[in-house]
Amino acid sequence: MSDIRPHEIMVPTSDPDDARLHFIGRIHTPWDDRKDCPRQGKQDGPECRIEVFEPWVPALKGIEDYDQIEVLYWLDRSRRDLVVQNPGHSDKTFGTFALRSPVRPNPIGTIGAKLIRVDGANLIVRGLDCLNGTPLIDLKPDRCAFTPKAAPK
Numbered sequence: 001m002s003d004i005r006p007h008e009i010m011v012p013t014s015d016p017d018d019a020r021l022h023f024i025g026r027i028h029t030p031w032d033d034r035k036d037c038p039r040q041g042k043q044d045g046p047e048c049r050i051e052v053f054e055p056w057v058p059a060l061k062g063i064e065d066y067d068q069i070e071v072l073y074w075l076d077r078s079r080r081d082l083v084v085q086n087p088g089h090s091d092k093t094f095g096t097f098a099l100r101s102p103v104r105p106n107p108i109g110t111i112g113a114k115l116i117r118v119d120g121a122n123l124i125v126r127g128l129d130c131l132n133g134t135p136l137i138d139l140k141p142d143r144c145a146f147t148p149k150a151a152p153k
């Protein structure tokens with residue numbers, strides 16, 4: 001990857017073979033192309049399907065109790081070597097850690113999504129902003145709604 005915008009800074013990086021993550025599912029959205037994909041999801045966005053793979057399906061037990069969930073995903077089609085970026089919507093440059101750009105050393109995306117329903121191994125949600133086929137890293141109940149399940153008595 002060598003095409004960068006004026007004033008952006010690229011650094012040499014090791015081959016990205018060190019994540020050692022388990023992708024636990026796949027996210028199905030209407031967007032195959034970045035130009036169609038929202039920059040941040042909206043709660044009234046289209047219904048999308050989060051497919052959870054075995055053996056992780058039993059890990060969904062209880063998630064139906066939450067209206068809001070956090071979704072963590074791997075922005076698999078991102079470059080990973082920019083330390084300074086010139087976002088398409090701006091004529092200024094910013095450090096990568098001052099942006100929510102998908103371009104980052106470890107391209108993890110997070111979003112709060114509205115849980116519509118659980119259908120077996122699939123969660124139907126609104127509010128996503130990722131490309132069709134994006135790998136799923138993790139799911140958590142929304143931090144505000146969550147009550148620790150093993151709180152001391």
Ligand code: SAM
Pocket residue numbers: 034035037038039040041074075076077078100101102108109110111129130131134135
């Ligand atoms: N909500 C997440 C966050 O803040 O961590 C992601 C925000 S990022 C600005 C969303 C953009 O990333 C989308 O508009 C699209 O251009 C890009 N994107 C979405 N899915 C991607 C993927 N699988 N690989 C690379 N880029 C992706």
